[in-house]
Amino acid sequence: MIEKLDRRQKYTRKVLKESFIKRMQEKPLSAITIKEVCESADINRSTFYSHYKDIYDLAFQIEDNIIEDISATLSAYNYSKNEEALQMTEKLLEYIAENRDSCQTLFSEHGDPRFQKKVMMLAHTHLLKTLEVENTNVPYNSEYLSLYIANGSIHVVQHWLKSGMKESPKEIAELITKLAKRGLSSFSDTPPMFSI
Amino acid sequence: MIEKLDRRQKYTRKVLKESFIKRMQEKPLSAITIKEVCESADINRSTFYSHYKDIYDLAFQIEDNIIEDISATLSAYNYSKNEEALQMTEKLLEYIAENRDSCQTLFSEHGDPRFQKKVMMLAHTHLLKTLEVENTNVPYNSEYLSLYIANGSIHVVQHWLKSGMKESPKEIAELITKLAKRGLSSFSDTPPMFSI
DNA sequence: TATTATAATAAACTGTGTGTTGATTAATTA
DNA sequence: TAATTAATCAACACACAGTTTATTATAATA
Incomplete structure (x- = not known):
């Protein structure tokens, strides 16, 4: 209605x-x-x-518009296709860059943590789908993996917004994707170890 | 005084x-x-x-006791020594397990986000030290890497607390360390790719 | 243990924001 | 223009914040 x-x-x-x-x-x-x-x-x-109803209701309705947009962006991509993960991330960051004003405020330290949590859960859910589709041999509960990646990524974005968006959406998207896939070893000379 | x-x-x-x-x-x-x-x-x-002074002041003082304990634990280890990273993480998780009651509440969704941020920044700062000592060839600003790892890790811990600490501190410590070092590739059969 | 110092209590008061109500005014639309 | 609906205004009861002052209770110590 x-x-x-x-x-x-x-x-x-x-x-x-x-x-x-x-x-x-x-x-x-x-x-x-x-x-x-x-x-x-x-x-x-x-x-x-x-x-x-109250001040939280107002906040909630503002946040929801953005949540819907983000959700729509996420749904537009097919996660089973690995190549699209990077594209999607980039698209998402472009959306944030376009809606710089409200996003910057809502993601800031003054922003509602519930909102940030909602965005995180959105990303988390979508990530879980990918993990389950493409990686059936994940030993641990994928819950942990997905939470780790979603939260790490969101804080990278938060820092990006806070520090004036010096990097391009593409650069940040690449950074996030690399960290998720191969962690710190993405950035070291030495080949990744197979056990820690 | x-x-x-x-x-x-x-x-x-x-x-x-x-x-x-x-x-x-x-x-x-x-x-x-x-x-x-x-x-x-x-x-x-x-x-x-x-x-x-007010209710936030009370919250602040409760939180500070825990922050101090965590900080002391972090300082007891030498970050330049790679092997100690895992030990330290384990020690930290043991502390949290011992102080289950207050930690569980403070890290919950009802907990003060400022507290969670403080813990995160503490971990972040200590991580930066490690990154700078052992990895001089990090291309990006280590700021991003450290934020990613600190936040990802904290949310894994948060989920661990919330879901009743089914895993041992050692298991979670290993999970976190693996994710930081080699990301998702730690859990896949296929050898890690060298570019994404 | 009696004295002194200080912390906790009790009661009152001002101030600020909340949430609601009912009458009035203004804008919209058909 | 008339009918409808939204916004305004003013008033109200209420809850909690924060402060003050006198009184009571407890702790430290000589």
Whole structure:
């Protein structure tokens, strides 16, 4: 069921969301009050409550738009095909680069950890699929492997965003893919050892 | 300057900390009020303020004890010696296993993300040292590599704690070390590729 | 153990944000 | 233009934060 929104409602939600993101550039979610978001958006506080349950509900709805976009990007690729993993990662990073403003804020230290967790779980689930399809001989519970890779990767992206995106999406995508596949040995001269 | 504490003060802080951890098992930091912590600890709210600035200050002090312990463990090992990396990881996991109760809560989804970040940065810094000592030919900024490994590892530990610590500290230590060194290729039959 | 010092308590008070309600005003759309 | 619906305004009860002051209880120590 798709909501049909009045122009006024569209405007209200738009400015509330913008005001919220602006606040989040300065302080963490838990320190942001409904009152200040409304004041800076010039929207009556009563109106806020006819759109959102509380401040977390507003945050949730902002985050969800991005989650949906990311999910769509992930679904567009076939994971059983190994070559597409790199392409997909690159595509994802390009999306983030395009939506620099909101992504940078949501992934920052002020960002909602639940959001970051959601993105991570999305990546995690997709990774699990790949691992199970292409690698049936994984000894440990793939759960651990996938969590490791998803979280490592997300923090690389986080650092990339934080430090001003000096590298291209392609470069970061390659770095992430290499680390997942061969870890540190990707970057050393010596051939990888077969036992530690 | 070491604070010399009255018995009464020791008791007050002890029960407040215990009460806080108990609350945190049920809800996130941001939802915990000073009022409820004091009531469940049977300590007057005024007394709370003579010990802590606010609820975050209390959280901070609990977390700091653990941070110090972890830091001490990390410092006890020589990172330039490759063999010790595994030993150290194991030692760290043993510490966590011993302090199961508080660690499990602090690392859970209700736990303070700042704490988790602090632990991560600690691991990150120590890792950087190793990387720089033993691997001078790392092409990228080691920052990325270290962040990747530290975060991946922490989430493996988090999952381990959450799912009831079925594996031994040794097993998890080996898993983490393998993933860092050779990534997924540690677990596949086929020899690792030299380019992706 | 009696004295002194200090910590904890109790009660009151101000302040700030929350969440709700009902009447009023303004904008939208058909 | 009329009917509908959204936003505003003002007022309210409520909960928790943070501070203050006087009082009571406990600990350290001479």
